[in-house]
Every structure is written in structure tokens, then in C-alpha cells.
Amino acid sequence: MTDNGQRARSLLRAAVTLTAAACVYELLARSGYFAAALLPTLATIAQTLIASLADGSMIEHAVFTLYRVMFGFCLAVVVGLPLGILMARFRAVEGFFLPLVSALMPIPSFALVPLFMLWFGIGNLTTILIVFYAATFPMLFNTWSGVRSVNPIWLRAAGAMGADEHSLFWKVIIPGASPFIITGMRQSFWRAWIAVVGAEMIAASDWGLGWVIFDAKEFLNTDLMLAALVVIGGIGYLFERMVFGSLERATIQRWGMSRVAKG
Amino acid sequence: MQETVTTIAVTGSASSSSRGGERWRVIARNIFPFVVVGTIWEIVAWAGVFPHRLFPTLEEVALSFVQLTIAGILPHHAIQTVIRLLTGFALAAAIGVTIGVLMGRSRRAEDIFLPLVSIGAPIPGLAYAPLFLLWFGLGNVSAVLLVGFVAAFPIIFNSWTGVKAVKEIWVRSAQSMGADDRRMFRHVILPGALPYILTGLRLGLAQAWRVLVAIEMLAAVPWGLGWMIFGAREFLNTDVMMAGIAVIGIIGLTLEKLVFQKIEDYTVVRWGMVAA
Numbered sequence: 001m002t003d004n005g006q007r008a009r010s011l012l013r014a015a016v017t018l019t020a021a022a023c024v025y026e027l028l029a030r031s032g033y034f035a036a037a038l039l040p041t042l043a044t045i046a047q048t049l050i051a052s053l054a055d056g057s058m059i060e061h062a063v064f065t066l067y068r069v070m071f072g073f074c075l076a077v078v079v080g081l082p083l084g085i086l087m088a089r090f091r092a093v094e095g096f097f098l099p100l101v102s103a104l105m106p107i108p109s110f111a112l113v114p115l116f117m118l119w120f121g122i123g124n125l126t127t128i129l130i131v132f133y134a135a136t137f138p139m140l141f142n143t144w145s146g147v148r149s150v151n152p153i154w155l156r157a158a159g160a161m162g163a164d165e166h167s168l169f170w171k172v173i174i175p176g177a178s179p180f181i182i183t184g185m186r187q188s189f190w191r192a193w194i195a196v197v198g199a200e201m202i203a204a205s206d207w208g209l210g211w212v213i214f215d216a217k218e219f220l221n222t223d224l225m226l227a228a229l230v231v232i233g234g235i236g237y238l239f240e241r242m243v244f245g246s247l248e249r250a251t252i253q254r255w256g257m258s259r260v261a262k263g
Numbered sequence: 264m265q266e267t268v269t270t271i272a273v274t275g276s277a278s279s280s281s282r283g284g285e286r287w288r289v290i291a292r293n294i295f296p297f298v299v300v301g302t303i304w305e306i307v308a309w310a311g312v313f314p315h316r317l318f319p320t321l322e323e324v325a326l327s328f329v330q331l332t333i334a335g336i337l338p339h340h341a342i343q344t345v346i347r348l349l350t351g352f353a354l355a356a357a358i359g360v361t362i363g364v365l366m367g368r369s370r371r372a373e374d375i376f377l378p379l380v381s382i383g384a385p386i387p388g389l390a391y392a393p394l395f396l397l398w399f400g401l402g403n404v405s406a407v408l409l410v411g412f413v414a415a416f417p418i419i420f421n422s423w424t425g426v427k428a429v430k431e432i433w434v435r436s437a438q439s440m441g442a443d444d445r446r447m448f449r450h451v452i453l454p455g456a457l458p459y460i461l462t463g464l465r466l467g468l469a470q471a472w473r474v475l476v477a478i479e480m481l482a483a484v485p486w487g488l489g490w491m492i493f494g495a496r497e498f499l500n501t502d503v504m505m506a507g508i509a510v511i512g513i514i515g516l517t518l519e520k521l522v523f524q525k526i527e528d529y530t531v532v533r534w535g536m537v538a539a
Binding site for chain 1: 292295296297299313317318374375377379385387391392393396397398472473476477481492495496501504505507508511512513515516519
């Protein structure tokens with residue numbers, strides 16, 4: 001009961017804050033102190049958002065962006081997950097890949113955009129590869145440290161009970177490392193989402209939410225820019241909270257391993 | 264990024280504690296993968312599978328690196344980029360820690376800032392770039408402000424969490440021993456929250472670095488590594504691009520290893536807040 005009351009009160013306060021912020025913005029926008037093209041009113045932004053959703057153009061942009069981010073992210077999981085497991089299980093693989101990964105990781109993905117544009121041209125391929133580059137490292141590292149941190153007692157206990165390699169891997173190592181793997185997926189999706197917006201801006205293809213924002217700048221369509229920002233934020237929030245949040249709740253928290261995931 | 268550093272540190276300390284021959288073995292083992300990749304690169308470049316302009320040999324990259332460094336062009340770009348990074352980051356650190364600590368200490372500040380911060384945070388920083396360019400014009404101001412804006416979010420979140428995570432019992436015992444607000448803040452809250460604040464600063468710097476490279480490409484700043492790479496594309500100077508990317512990697516690694524590792528060693532590790 002008190003928890004509910006607390007919750008209602010903080011919701012109310014959040015609503016008050018946001019309304020106040022919206023009022024300040026609206027006043028600034030209507031004061032005419034700034035150019036209307038640069039600071040559109042909230043009503044204009046909402047109108048643009050609804051119009052672009054209704055005629056399907058915004059949805060099409062979002063679909064293109066999602067396609068790129070999903071493709072790159074899946075590629076990153078397909079490469080990062082097995083490689084991370086191999087690195088943790090075999091010293092030779094670790095010895096070979098760790099120095100390379102450590103050298104590549106401090107290079108931000110955006111620095112590679114111009115190079116990839118030269119190599120692969122403008123469009124889907126470049127964007128997907130940038131997303132892939134950005135998303136692979138968190139996936140790889142979390143898997144690697146997850147598999148390494150599987151409690152050795154579990155391994156020995158399973159071995160003593162006569163588990164063979166195959167069941168040791170699927171029944172002990174994978175579940176033991178899963179909190180890290182899921183955290184890795186979450187982080188790497190987030191990186192992918194940042195990378196796709198940037199890559200779409202710089203390596204301007206002709207569809208995508210990042211491109212919409214960048215293109216709208218040319219025509220001073222600030223309302224369209226802000227509408228696209230709302231869509232980007234909405235999709236990001238949806239994935240972060242709904243998809244990965246509920247994935248964590250269904251797996252890590254149910255297995256009682258959330259303490260491991262944080263450490 | 265954190266994990267890399269620890270592993271490097273681990274291999275480093277292991278080698279220094281044992282004999283010299285062992286150290287050479289470790290160095291050789293770390294260099295070996297680069298030699299393999301370098302050789303493959305050279306073979307592909309020499310075989311002419313890809314157009315030479317787009318896939319230069321490593322000597323050419325090294326040569327343009329040396330030439331640009333001697334001519335002072337590369338250092339100039341790098342210094343401008345670092346200045347921009349530090350300005351933006353200092354802005355973010357000052358504002359972020361202030362807001363974060365305020366949010367942790369006062370209920371009202373939390374109510375005001377938390378909704379705003381939660382709405383701003385899930386939007387990738389670079390998505391704001393065109394908006395900043397429209398509002399503040401092309402050039403330095405937009406770049407620095409965007410870097411500061413983007414880096415502020417992790418700093419705010421972590422400072423807030425850190426202040427909230429200070430143990431209630433420390434606060435109460437300090438109170439019962441008669442600490443006033445100022446002493447309480449300086450001697451209890453700040454040291455208690457510092458591991459979190461440092462994590463926030465570290466994350467903020469990493470984000471700032473990532474965004475800065477991209478915004479330099481978009482904001483048409485006169486000097487800067489991002490701009491150098493982007494400009495080199497126009498003239499198909501792939502070797503210049505790769506030299507620039509190498510410098511970006513080196514700066515990123517230096518920031519992470521030298522700056523933050525040192526700060527952590529001097530503060531939280533020394534105070535016994537986290538294990539060394």
C-alpha cells in the first residue's frame with residue numbers, strides 16, 4: 001500500500017516536472033525571441049509526428065533503421081558469442097585474439113565510417129558493418145568473462161558426477177555464463193543503436209531515422225528532426241526496457257543470479 | 264573497456280615479477296597476432312585484390328604517419344581534438360556531478376531532474392547533433408556542447424546512484440558524532456560515493472570520445488582528427504585515414520589506461536573502497 005502510494009506520488013511529481021518543462025519550452029517557442037523554424041512549438045512537433053506516421057514515411061524510415069540494427073546486431077552475436085566462448089575455453093585462442101581485440105576496442109566505430117564508405121560504398125552494407133563492429137566487442141567481452149567466471153566447483157562437481165564434455169558445456173557452462181551473456185547482449189544492442197544513428201547520418205543512405213534527422217537540417221525542418229528524435233528515443237526505450245528488461249527478468253532473476261550479473 | 268585494461272595489467276605484473284626471459288616471451292606472444300594480421304594485410308595489398316588507393320600497404324600508412332607527424336599536421340589535429348574533448352568533458356563533469364549529487368541528497372531535486380534525465384538518456388547522443396548544429400551553428404561551440412551534453416548522462420546517473428548507495432549507518436554515526444553538513448559531505452558522502460562517481464566519469468569520457476569523433480565529421484570544424492579522416496575520404500587518401508584512425512585508437516587507450524587507472528589508484532583503491 002505505502003509502496004503504491006510512494007509510486008503514485010513520484011509519478012505525479014514526474015508529471016508536474018514534465019508539464020513545467022513543456023510549458024517553459026512552449027513559452028520560449030512562442031515568445032518569438034528565437035526563430036520559429038529553429039524552435040517549433042510542441043503542437044507543431046506533434047502534428048509533424050502524427051502526419052509522418054500517418055503517411056507511413058516515418059514508419060518506413062524506422063523499418064530501415066531496425067533492419068540495419070538487427071542485421072548488425074545478429075551478426076555481432078553470431079561472431080561474438082562463439083568467439084568469446086572459445087577464448088575463455090582455449091588458451092591458444094585467447095592468446096591470439098585478446099591482443100587484437102584490445103587494440104581495436106579503443107577505436108570508436110564512427111572513426112571507421114569514412115574508411116568503410118570508401119571500401120563498401122554508401123548504403124546498407126557500410127551501416128550494417130559499422131553496427132556489427134560497434135556491437136561485437138561488448139558481446140565478446142561479456143561472454144568471455146562470463147565463461148571464465150563460471151564457478152570451478154560446479155565444473156568439478158559435474159565432472160565428478162560423470163558429465164561428459166557435451167553436457168558439461170550445455171548444462172553447466174552456458175547457464176553459468178548466461179547472466180553475463182544477457183548483459184552483453186543488452187550492452188551490445190545499445191551500442192548498435194547508437195552506431196546505427198551515427199552511421200546513417202555520416203554515410204547518408206536514403207532511408208533511416210538518422211538520415212531523416214540529418215536531412216531535415218538542410219531544410220530547417222526542426223519539427224521533423226524533433227519528431228524523429230521522439231521515435232528514436234521511443235524505440236530505444238522499448239528495446240532497453242521491454243525486450244531486454246523482460247528477458248533478464250525471465251532468466252537471470254528467476255534463476256536467482258542477478259547478484260552474479262552485477263558483479 | 265575495463266576488462267581489457269585489467270588483463271593487460273595482469274599480464275604486465277606477471278611478467279615483471281618473473282625473470283627477463285619470461286617477459287620477452289609474453290611480449291612476443293602479444294605481438295604475434297599483429298604480425299599475422301599485418302602479413303595477411305601486406306599480402307592482400309601487394310596482390311592487388313583491391314584498388315591500391317583504397318587498400319594501401321602498411322609501409323605507406325607508416326610513411327604518411329611519419330610525414331604528417333613531422334609536418335606538424337597530425338599533432339595539430341590531435342591537440343585540437345583533445346582540447347575539445349577535455350573542454351566538453353570538464354563541462355559534463357562539473358554539471359553532471361553537481362546535478363547527480365543534488366539528486367542524491369535532496370528529494371525535490373530528484374523529483375525535478377529524474378524525469379528529464381530519464382527522457383533524455385535513451386536517445387543516442389549523436390541524434391542530437393543536427394539539432395545542436397542548427398541551434399549553435401557549425402563549428403567548435405556545437406561540438407563541445409554536444410560532447411558535454413552526451414557525457415553528462417552517465418555522470419549524472421552514477422553520481423546519483425553513488426550518493427544513494429552511501430551506507431545509512433555511516434551517515435547516522437557521523438551525525439551522532441556531531442558532524443555538520445559540510446563535514447558530512449566532505450568526509451562521508453563524497454568518499455562513499457566516489458567509486459560510483461569515478462565509474463560515471465569513466466563512462467562519460469568513453470561516450471564523449473565516441474561522439475566527438477563523429478561530431479567532428481559533421482560539424483565542419485577547421486582542425487580535428489575526425490575531420491581529418493573525413494576530409495581524407497574526398498581525396499581517396501586511405502593511408503592518411505588509417506594513420507588518423509591509429510592516432511584515435513592510441514588516444515583512446517591512453518585516456519583509459521593512464522588517466523583513469525591512475526586516479527582510481529590514488530583515491531578509491533588507496534582508501535580501500537575497491538580491491539586493487
